[in-house]
Amino acid sequence: YLPPLGSGAIGVACVVIGHLLFRTAYAAVNVPYLAMSARISVHSNDRAFVAGMRMLFGTMAWVIVARGTVPIGAWLSGSAVAADTYLGAAIFFALTATAILLVVGFTYREEVVPSPTPVPSIAESLRSLLGNRAFVTLNLAMMAMIVAVTVLNKSVLYYFRYFLGDDAAGQSALAWMGLVSGLAVPVWMAVQRGIGTRSLWFLAAGLCIAGLSLFALIGIATTTTMQIFLVAMQAAIVGLHFVFWAMLPNTIEYGERATGLRLEGAVFGLASLLQRVAMAMATRWTIALVPLGFFALSCLLMLLNPLGRGAHARIVRDLQRPEA
Template sequence: MIPAGRPRRWRLLLFGAGDFACNLYWQSVTLYLLFFYTDVLGIAPVTAGLIYMAGAIWDGVADMLAGMIAQRGQYGYRRLIGWTAVPLGIAFVLLYRRPGIGTIGGVVAAQLAFRALYALVNIPYAAWSVRISEDSRDRTVVAGARMLFGAGAATIVALGIPWIAERAGGSAISVEGYGAAAAVFALVATPLLLFVVAMTPEAIPDVPALRPSIAHCVSALGRNRAFVTLNAAMAAAGIAATLLNQSVLYYHRHVVGDMATGAATLVLMGLVGVGVVPLWTLAATRIGARSTWFVAAALGIVCAAIFAVPVSGGAMARPFLIGMQVALVGFNLTGWALLPDTIDHGEAAGGIRVEAMAFGVSALVQKLAIAVAVLMIGTVYGSIGYVGSGSASATTATGITWLMIAGPALATALSVVAMAANPLRRGAHAAAMAELHRRRGT
């Protein structure tokens, strides 16, 4: 069963290190894959957006299927991760190769394979966090550790891909260079995942309905108000993050006219993300994760409003991006801290405990949100006459800028509406756990 005593802090941190490996993969896909398609492989932006959207939708379906396998299977979370870590590293390298079976077909096939294997690693890993501890503070620390390692990985990806690509392929936008960077990241991520699996025990919850039917799981999640509203807020935040992060390279290359500054800004955003994770973790443990979400949202909206002022000009771009990055880290931290608590809340309210499928459904929602955001980028860029090579027109530059400002701001506002309806106010999870202990006689 889940340990009654609180685990030692080093175990929480060790478990969180698994997100460093996962984010070497995920951050490269988030920050560079769409750019790789349009500016390295030369795929038209609308087509590239559709390919990325299809991959993101499949990613969500794969997450759902991985959740079903982990929820209903007899394998255990750590065993699933151990089986899939090596194939995932291989698939990641193939993602950044020039396709050999026709450009579009090869790109799609590589995406589908990578995202399916990533789901079989990431969903069991995320669900595993529920079994580390039943204490909200420990779960917040785990979320903070995961965010810290994830932000560190984002920094390394932002800096490492152009640096490795230029040295291995002779250019920061070469296929050979991107392939070399992917190989380096896979050689780091794979053994790290296997180390976390080897060193972290997995306790099995002592609950009678550990493996309810898929239909009962879906029904229970639909009735779980805490789960539904949290995922709505996280989806809105995911749209904001995708619109912002995907815009950085395009903005600096075609509006500022300096791609190197864009890569440097991504690195700086990653470093800032690392620095603010402890602050958001402290805030969430002091005032509660739900309240911390509102603080992060206020920061994001203020940053967008300031950058939107015409007199701010390009000089405010980097402060705007850094401020938004701080807010996005706050969303991620609080979202992952609250998600395990929604599982306990749902069991206390409905009598059915849904673990792995909850993370699978949540991941599906987030990937659909990313797909929507990328399709928005492809559609808007297509309508403003974006071309991957050459200089951008004034209309194109204006469209890139406003999508980067208004899109994240509107999505952030929608996340506030969703989080306002979430019932996990301070003390609500403790009350749910008290009820569960009463029922179990523990």
């Protein structure tokens, strides 16, 4: 939140380099942190519990940042200037998060301690991951889900503005969707204990399919009903996110048995990358592939149209010809 060191190209370069350094440092911390969930316990239910609690605390952190950034930043900086406020909040959150991560790193205990093996090359790791059917199918399912969710979320404000004529209600719907994300996690955690993790995916995805099918059939013409629909959809979508993070650590042992390599950091690192790829695909597909598909459909339907070149002239001649 500090101004760049220069203007023009120098300023842009400073911003880009700063973001790249920040994202690199974030990945260097986040990937090992995620991979730790595979060593806390070898039992899938324990891993699912850890995944659910991580999502729950993540939602709590989202609420704290959303509600506390400006007050905390203003209190620490003693300034009403927005840049100073956000800088103060960023420093506070960074120091707090660093302290928490250090405590976690020094205190957590590993139940799964793999025997030391030579570090595989990048090529060997990629071959192992491609041969890991559990990892590949789980991530493809995740990417399909991310594309669907991204397209849906990007349509929220558009629908409220152009169909319902209420921008404020759209912003309110997004806020309620964020809140229900935290409330739904414990419910899905309890259901997972009863029916299993993979079955939970089918249940949550089935609810999403049913909700969207109902919306397509009847439509929604009031803001309140649309808000309720989106909140219900978000509750189901949270179940899909929970299943992905609960199942991902289990693909490590599957891959170890199938390929002989135990890859932990690579599993979580590549999964995180594929999430970003899916988000980019959703944006690109929304702009390009959906219109492209309907353009292609229009051509297909036009092929069925009988009014080709010269057809209308022949019809006119036939109509003007006296009956024999």
